[in-house]
Amino acid sequence: MEVQLTRRPVASCCRRLASSPLLGHRRPTILSPATAAAPSTTTPTQTRHKATASRTKRALNIAPHKSFLSPSSSNTTSQKSTHVIFNPPSAAPSVYHTPFKFLPKTDPRRRANLPANLFASSSTIQFSSTPTTTSASVTALPTVGPASPKKYHLTPEDVQQMRELRAADPVRNSVASLANRFGCSKLFVIFCCQSSPQHRDKIREAIAAEQARWGPRKMAAFQERARRRQMLLDGEL
Amino acid sequence: MKRLRVDRLTGHLLVARPRSCCSPASPAAVALRSARPDHCIRSIRAQSTAAAAQQVSEVDYLSESKSAFDPTELPSPLPNRALQSAKLAALHARLSLSPKIPLQALARTLVDASADEHPQFNNTNLAFVGQTIINYHVAEWLMCRYPRLPMPIIWEAVKAYCGPAALFQVARSWGVEHAAAPGGEVDPGLLQFSVHNPKPAVTLVGLGYKRVEAEPDKRHWRRGISNRVVFDDDFGNAVDITPNTETRLDLMQEDTSDQQTEPVYTSYGTHRTREIAEEAHATFVRAVVGAIYAHCGRESAKAFVKAHILSRTLDLARLFRFAKPTVELATLCAREDFDAPVARLLSETGRLSRTPVFVVGIYSGKDKLGEAAGPSLDAARLKAAINALKAWYLYSPGDKVRVPSDMLVEGAAKWEPAHIDLGEIVTSH
Numbered sequence: 001m002e003v004q005l006t007r008r009p010v011a012s013c014c015r016r017l018a019s020s021p022l023l024g025h026r027r028p029t030i031l032s033p034a035t036a037a038a039p040s041t042t043t044p045t046q047t048r049h050k051a052t053a054s055r056t057k058r059a060l061n062i063a064p065h066k067s068f069l070s071p072s073s074s075n076t077t078s079q080k081s082t083h084v085i086f087n088p089p090s091a092a093p094s095v096y097h098t099p100f101k102f103l104p105k106t107d108p109r110r111r112a113n114l115p116a117n118l119f120a121s122s123s124t125i126q127f128s129s130t131p132t133t134t135s136a137s138v139t140a141l142p143t144v145g146p147a148s149p150k151k152y153h154l155t156p157e158d159v160q161q162m163r164e165l166r167a168a169d170p171v172r173n174s175v176a177s178l179a180n181r182f183g184c185s186k187l188f189v190i191f192c193c194q195s196s197p198q199h200r201d202k203i204r205e206a207i208a209a210e211q212a213r214w215g216p217r218k219m220a221a222f223q224e225r226a227r228r229r230q231m232l233l234d235g236e237l
Numbered sequence: 238m239k240r241l242r243v244d245r246l247t248g249h250l251l252v253a254r255p256r257s258c259c260s261p262a263s264p265a266a267v268a269l270r271s272a273r274p275d276h277c278i279r280s281i282r283a284q285s286t287a288a289a290a291q292q293v294s295e296v297d298y299l300s301e302s303k304s305a306f307d308p309t310e311l312p313s314p315l316p317n318r319a320l321q322s323a324k325l326a327a328l329h330a331r332l333s334l335s336p337k338i339p340l341q342a343l344a345r346t347l348v349d350a351s352a353d354e355h356p357q358f359n360n361t362n363l364a365f366v367g368q369t370i371i372n373y374h375v376a377e378w379l380m381c382r383y384p385r386l387p388m389p390i391i392w393e394a395v396k397a398y399c400g401p402a403a404l405f406q407v408a409r410s411w412g413v414e415h416a417a418a419p420g421g422e423v424d425p426g427l428l429q430f431s432v433h434n435p436k437p438a439v440t441l442v443g444l445g446y447k448r449v450e451a452e453p454d455k456r457h458w459r460r461g462i463s464n465r466v467v468f469d470d471d472f473g474n475a476v477d478i479t480p481n482t483e484t485r486l487d488l489m490q491e492d493t494s495d496q497q498t499e500p501v502y503t504s505y506g507t508h509r510t511r512e513i514a515e516e517a518h519a520t521f522v523r524a525v526v527g528a529i530y531a532h533c534g535r536e537s538a539k540a541f542v543k544a545h546i547l548s549r550t551l552d553l554a555r556l557f558r559f560a561k562p563t564v565e566l567a568t569l570c571a572r573e574d575f576d577a578p579v580a581r582l583l584s585e586t587g588r589l590s591r592t593p594v595f596v597v598g599i600y601s602g603k604d605k606l607g608e609a610a611g612p613s614l615d616a617a618r619l620k621a622a623i624n625a626l627k628a629w630y631l632y633s634p635g636d637k638v639r640v641p642s643d644m645l646v647e648g649a650a651k652w653e654p655a656h657i658d659l660g661e662i663v664t665s666h
Contacts, residue, residue: 092608092609092610093607093608093624095554095607095624095627095628095631096554096628096631096633097628098628098629098631098632098633099604099605099606099607099625099628100604101575101601101604101606102606102628102629102632103632104632104656106656107634107656138581138600138603138605141581141582141583141598142581142582143579143580143581143582144580144581144582144595144597144614144617144618145563145580145614145615145618149577150577229616232611232616232619232620232623233558233559233560233562233619233623234558235554235555235557235558235559235623235627237616237620
């Protein structure tokens, strides 16, 4: 069986260690005996790192973001124009900033059509009411949540039939199967039909029996998830 | 319909004038205290002029020997001692009160009804006036500044601005301390209330109706939002109808007997004593506003409320709790004729890692309504819906919004109608 030789990666902090032949010869002795026996065939590659202050300075010297550049500064650097730099850091949007659509008809902000004029040049805030850029890009974004849009296709007769089926055999006609059969959500099935108290008790007992088999870690995780969801709805997360 | 003359409500509170009250105060006060309650009520009525009361006192009691009386027998310090109290003068100066407000009036605001039951020496009347003024200004400012707030949130916000807990903090920030026990010998600059006295016959209650169904033994009574608007007090709470015969100490003992344990003593006593202290401090703050209204007028009282109560910071966004935010947002969009809300993934990182972050935006048509980041797609979607709903509810016409009471000033500009919203999207309870 052949021993596959693998070269250990060179320590990234010291370039001299990798390039020096003396140290390169000495290195296998502290590794496994298999590597010590085999001759070193690979040549150590030279990698450049920011080992000096001047290189570090040069690397950190990044050009400013384009939102900090005024239109005039690109032409003449000496010219200082008075302009407002609007570049907020990326943070969660405040709920006190009312979306344009939520402004009432009488609000002066709506009438003044602020987003189109004032923030059109901003690179960080894109008001969705600017029609040119967003109309195509918004619809291109992937949707989250219920896959298909709501259909309002069920008639009262369908609901009646659903109730009858559910009352006849709640085990076979479970909520999921009825939702599948009628092409609606499970929540709608629950809205429409209520199973018998005996069936509900049986389901509840089955869930309790299942949960009784859980260990402490699984139960703790279950309770933690429920608590987190409640915290989310309470606005604490 | 009979018109309420608000300016006359506080006429009898101006008895303590700086000049007239100083000289005959002590004998008159002692005499008035010993009088029977029905006589007191008559004297209040007769006191539309303060001079009449003085005459009575001079004729009847000044002739008596100025025998030394024991101040410890009095329930609260005499009004003329207010002039010697350094604490009181410091409080008057610290609050930048007008010199029109005499120190005696300020001393009276510090006497709770549980310390002195006499309505002419405690702060109940002043506090009632102050409470109506404070609650009015807070409510009108909230309704004009955030016209879309649901009613439960308005109640909570009013309570957070001018409820007992908030006014307790206001009083503490003014540097007001309370006496260990009330009495005639304590410094008039200390807040005086008692945790042991029976509940006084005349207590400060808000505007509202006593409802028999709110009795503790009657559970499960229907209590909707409109119901609470009509019947309950300014904070949406049922008016307290516990009988007056019950003593405060009984209430404390009842608390402990319910739990079958020793009362939990903290640095401020038990929870019950803390409640009593909060009520007393809040009553004092309300009485100060009432005194300002009585002596300086409407605009001074409004400026004082604005400076000391409305200037406090309250993050209204944290008061909201939602049961089904996505359903509520869909209902809102349907009501307002917007396109149905659609959640879209804006960006994500580390989907297969232990700590992924998804940024989800909720769009109605092409307009973004809300955006949030969350550790899962579902959490981010729920949070974005919550943010969109908060953005709807927390709409504000601006921070310089005018309120109706601004129109009471002479030469006010023409009133522009405030924004009035359609109302709640989904009413719970």
